[in-house]
Each structure stands twice: as C-alpha cells, then as structure tokens.
Amino acid sequence: MVSVSNSKTVSVSIKRKPNEVYDYIFNPENLPKWAGAFSLGISKSSTEGEWIVETPEGPVKIRFVERNKFGVLDHYVSPAPDQVILNPMRVIPNSSGSEVIFTLFQLPDMSDEKFSEDAGLVESDLRSLKSALEG
Known part of the structure; x- marks a missing residue:
C-alpha cells in the first residue's frame, strides 16, 4: 500500500543570483545566521x-x-539514531534572481498544530535568509 504525508511547500524570492544563494545555503556554517528557529549553533561531526x-x-x-x-539542497536531519527526516530544498532561477523552495512533511506522530507551527518557523527562516542575502 502506498501512503503519503501532509506537506507544505514554502518559498521566498531573493534578489541574488542562484549560484550565490546556493553557495550560501550549502555552507552549513551559515545555518545559524539564517535558520535561527532551527539552528542555535553548528559544528562538524566526526562522520x-x-x-x-x-x-x-x-x-x-x-x-x-x-x-x-x-x-538541489536536500538535507537529512536525524533527531534520534533511528530517525532520518528528508527536507527537500531547491534554489531555482527567478528572472535574474532566485527562488528558494522548501517542502516540509508532517511526520506520522506530529499533530496538525505542531505541523502548522513548524511551517511557520520555516517561513520565518526563509525570510531571514532573504534578509541575510539581500542585506
């Protein structure tokens, strides 16, 4: 049997070239600068x-x-050793600027309220990304 989860895709338009946006996001050390709802800090793992x-x-x-x-900036988040969550993310051209697209999936044990809250946090982080890159 095939199943699907609820999802929400959010995006933000950024007045920077796609390669510049991609390079900024791809550097994990930048994560705390724009994804403050998710990242308070970051360090390299031994893996x-x-x-x-x-x-x-x-x-x-x-x-x-x-x-x-x-x-493609898909990333896998592992909040527990036996849990891996895919977060699809893309930077695509939008005229001479960029569009950043992030898809959030509702996890099986996640309430609708928590899913809505998480979507709001993603939207906030993408607005922060826009501010960081448009300065």
Missing part, C-alpha cells in the same frame, strides 16, 4: 559530511546532499 546542529530541542545530525549544478 564525513555530517554536522551537529544545536536546536531548541537539543542536538541533531544534519547531512546535505552532494554539491550539484541543479540547485
């Missing part, structure tokens, strides 16, 4: 390509997909 993010709920592991020319 290659993995980072430890200090969140309001405690430390979580994060790993981005490999650098690519398609603007």
Whole structure:
C-alpha cells in the first residue's frame, strides 16, 4: 500500500543570483545566521559530511546532499539514531534572481498544530535568509 504525508511547500524570492544563494545555503556554517528557529549553533561531526546542529530541542545530525549544478539542497536531519527526516530544498532561477523552495512533511506522530507551527518557523527562516542575502 502506498501512503503519503501532509506537506507544505514554502518559498521566498531573493534578489541574488542562484549560484550565490546556493553557495550560501550549502555552507552549513551559515545555518545559524539564517535558520535561527532551527539552528542555535553548528559544528562538524566526526562522520564525513555530517554536522551537529544545536536546536531548541537539543542536538541533531544534519547531512546535505552532494554539491550539484541543479540547485538541489536536500538535507537529512536525524533527531534520534533511528530517525532520518528528508527536507527537500531547491534554489531555482527567478528572472535574474532566485527562488528558494522548501517542502516540509508532517511526520506520522506530529499533530496538525505542531505541523502548522513548524511551517511557520520555516517561513520565518526563509525570510531571514532573504534578509541575510539581500542585506
């Protein structure tokens, strides 16, 4: 049986070239600068390509997909050893600027209220990203 989760896709338009936006987001050390609702701090993990993010709920592991020319910034968040959450994210051209797109999925044990709250936090973080990049 095939199942699907509730999802919400949020986006923000940024007046910067797509490669500049991509490079900024792809650098995990920038995460606390624009994703303050999620990241209070970040440090490299001992595992290659993995980072430890200090969140309001405690430390979580994060790993981005490999650098690519398609603007894909999907990342995997592991709040617990047996839990891996995919966060699809893209940077695409919008005229001469960029559009950043993030899709949030409602987890099986997540209430509708918590899902709505998380979506609001993602929207806030994307507005912060826009501010950081448009200065």
